[in-house]
Amino acid sequence: MTYSIIGSGKLGTALARQFARNGIEFGLANTRDPITLTALAQELGKPMIAQSLQEALKADIVILAIPFKAHREIGLAIADWNNRIVIDAMNTYGVSPEELGDRESTDIVASAFIGARVVKTFNQLPAALLAKHPEENGGRRVMFLWGRDHDANTDVVDLVGQLGFAAINLGMIEQGSKLLSLGGPLILQNIIKHP
Numbered sequence: 001m002t003y004s005i006i007g008s009g010k011l012g013t014a015l016a017r018q019f020a021r022n023g024i025e026f027g028l029a030n031t032r033d034p035i036t037l038t039a040l041a042q043e044l045g046k047p048m049i050a051q052s053l054q055e056a057l058k059a060d061i062v063i064l065a066i067p068f069k070a071h072r073e074i075g076l077a078i079a080d081w082n083n084r085i086v087i088d089a090m091n092t093y094g095v096s097p098e099e100l101g102d103r104e105s106t107d108i109v110a111s112a113f114i115g116a117r118v119v120k121t122f123n124q125l126p127a128a129l130l131a132k133h134p135e136e137n138g139g140r141r142v143m144f145l146w147g148r149d150h151d152a153n154t155d156v157v158d159l160v161g162q163l164g165f166a167a168i169n170l171g172m173i174e175q176g177s178k179l180l181s182l183g184g185p186l187i188l189q190n191i192i193k194h195p
């Protein structure tokens, strides 16, 4: 399985730290030349590969750590995502309720990533907390996830667990994305699961 993170800002860097800490190889890209990621690559070492956006979009699991408004252009750049997994780690800051309508934000994302299986996770905690070690007081920080494909959800549970979090799979329940979105009951909940 290959992984990439699109976006090297606050959230992308927090996730990059978790991949590196666990020795899981990943690509990282932003809108600029990969050379802009040299300092972070030197800090995080071998697991991190600074990539161009085009290279990063080829991974088996692509994590979107970009402003919500940027997702559409990226999704439509590839005609068929060929069943690959795209993780929607975005929140809808700056998007009007009219633009969202009644739709789940993750379904809006999926409509631009044709043929992809989109799973929502990693969006629910502030980047500074996400960057911290997920073990706390003998337990592990909870990461909720939701998506419309059972197998994709299972693969993302696996990744979230490899990164050290306690994955809670909301499965395919209706309104799942809204539970995790801005204003939803599961956002900003720093929950620690004990064995």
Ligand SMILES: NC(=O)c1ccc[n+]([C@@H]2O[C@H](COP(=O)([O-])OP(=O)(O)OC[C@H]3O[C@@H](n4cnc5c(N)ncnc54)[C@H](OP(=O)(O)O)[C@@H]3O)[C@@H](O)[C@H]2O)c1
Binding pocket: 006, 007, 008, 009, 010, 011, 012, 029, 030, 031, 032, 053, 064, 065, 066, 067, 068, 070, 073, 074, 089, 090, 091, 092, 093, 122, 123, 124, 125, 126, 127, 128
């Ligand atoms: N910050 C948080 O605490 C937090 C927590 C949870 C979720 N989120 C969500 O995570 C997403 C990113 O937030 P952030 O705070 O990390 O933002 P940020 O610090 O401003 O970083 C945004 C990153 O996205 C990249 N980017 C923007 N447009 C792009 C495009 N068209 N193609 C490729 N890369 C693009 C930027 O590239 P350049 O570096 O080249 O400009 C930058 O690296 C947002 O949806 C936000 O709601 C943030």
